[in-house]
Amino acid sequence: MPIDLKLSGKVAIITGGSKGLGAESARLLAADGARVALVSRTKATLDTFATELTQAHKAEVMTIAADLSQPGSAEPVAEAVLKRFGRIDILINSAGAAQGGVFWEIPEKVWEDGFALKFFGTVRMTRAVLPAMIAQGYGRIVHVVGDTGKQPNPRLLPGATANAALLALTKGLADEVGPRGIAVNAVNPGPTRTDRIATLFANLSKSTNKSLDEIEAGFMKDAALGTIGDPADVARVIVFLASDAAANITGTSILSDGGRSRAIS
Numbered sequence: 001m002p003i004d005l006k007l008s009g010k011v012a013i014i015t016g017g018s019k020g021l022g023a024e025s026a027r028l029l030a031a032d033g034a035r036v037a038l039v040s041r042t043k044a045t046l047d048t049f050a051t052e053l054t055q056a057h058k059a060e061v062m063t064i065a066a067d068l069s070q071p072g073s074a075e076p077v078a079e080a081v082l083k084r085f086g087r088i089d090i091l092i093n094s095a096g097a098a099q100g101g102v103f104w105e106i107p108e109k110v111w112e113d114g115f116a117l118k119f120f121g122t123v124r125m126t127r128a129v130l131p132a133m134i135a136q137g138y139g140r141i142v143h144v145v146g147d148t149g150k151q152p153n154p155r156l157l158p159g160a161t162a163n164a165a166l167l168a169l170t171k172g173l174a175d176e177v178g179p180r181g182i183a184v185n186a187v188n189p190g191p192t193r194t195d196r197i198a199t200l201f202a203n204l205s206k207s208t209n210k211s212l213d214e215i216e217a218g219f220m221k222d223a224a225l226g227t228i229g230d231p232a233d234v235a236r237v238i239v240f241l242a243s244d245a246a247a248n249i250t251g252t253s254i255l256s257d258g259g260r261s262r263a264i265s
C-alpha cells in the first residue's frame with residue numbers, strides 16, 4: 001500500500017514560510033492538498049510566494065505578516081487562520097536566525113535577539129495554536145531546530161543553546177499534549193543551502209579571513225555524504241513529521257545533516 005500522508009484539506013501554519021526551509025515545506029504541503037498559512041515579517045515576499053503556490057497547485061493559501069520575536073505577535077496569527085480556515089492541524093515553526101561569533105565578543109543584544117525569535121517565537125506560536133488543537137483532539141507540531149542543539153559549534157552558541165532549549169521543549173511538551181492527540185517533534189538540519197546559511201558563511205568568512213570555499217569545506221568535512229543540504233531534502237523530513245505517516249512518532253528529533261553529527265542518535 002502506498003504511503004498516504006493524509007495532508008489533503010489539512011490546515012498548516014508555517015512560520016518563516018516565505019523562504020528557505022519553511023517555503024520548501026509549504027511547497028510540499030500545498031502540492032499534497034493542504035491549506036497553508038504563511039507567516040513572516042515581509043508581506044510582499046509572502047504574497048509573491050502565495051501566488052506561486054496558488055498557480056502551481058491550486059492551493060488555498062493565506063499570508064500573515066508578523067514579527068514573531070515580539071510578545072503578542074502569535075495570537076493574531078492563530079485567530080486569523082481560525083477565522084479563514086476554521087481549524088489548525090499543523091504548525092511548522094521555521095522562523096529563526098541567531099548570529100554567532102567568539103563567545104566573549106558576542107553582545108547581550110545578539111543573545112536576546114536569537115532567543116527572542118528562535119526560542120520565544122516558537123513558544124509563542126505553539127502556545128497560540130494549542131487551544132484549537134486541543135479542542136480538535138488533533139495536531140502535529142514540528143520545530144525546525146538545528147544540529148547544533150546536540151553538537152554545539154563554539155562559534156554559534158546563541159543559536160546552539162536556543163536549539164538545545166527547543167529540544168527540551170519538544171520532549172516535555174510531547175508528554176503534556178500526547179494524550180490529547182497532539183504530536184510534537186523536531187527536525188535538526190545540518191548546513192542547508194538557504195539565504196540564512198549564505199549569510200552565516202559570509203560572516204564567518206569575514207571574521208576568520210577564510211574563503212567561502214574553505215568555510216564550507218570546514219563545515220562539511222565530517223559529513224559522510226559530504227555536501228551542503230538541499231532545502232527540499234530537509235523539507236521532506238519536516239512534512240513527513242507533520243503528516244499522519246508519522247502517527248506513532250512524538251517527542252523526538254530527526255537529523256538531516258548528511259551524516260555530519262558525530263553523536264549516535
Ligand SMILES: NC(=O)c1ccc[n+]([C@@H]2O[C@H](COP(=O)([O-])OP(=O)(O)OC[C@H]3O[C@@H](n4cnc5c(N)ncnc54)[C@H](OP(=O)(O)O)[C@@H]3O)[C@@H](O)[C@H]2O)c1
Binds near residue numbers: 018095
Ligand atoms: N539553513 C540551514 O543551514 C539551517 C541549519 C540549521 C538550522 N536551521 C534553522 O532552520 C530555520 C529556517 O532557516 P532557513 O535557513 O530556512 O532561514 P531563511 O531562508 O533565512 O528563512 C527565514 C524565514 O524566517 C522569516 N523570519 C525571519 N525573522 C522573522 C521574524 N522576526 N518573525 C517572523 N518571521 C521571520 C523570514 O522572512 P522575513 O525575513 O521576511 O521575516 C523567512 O521566511 C531557522 O530556525 C534556522 O535556524 C537552518
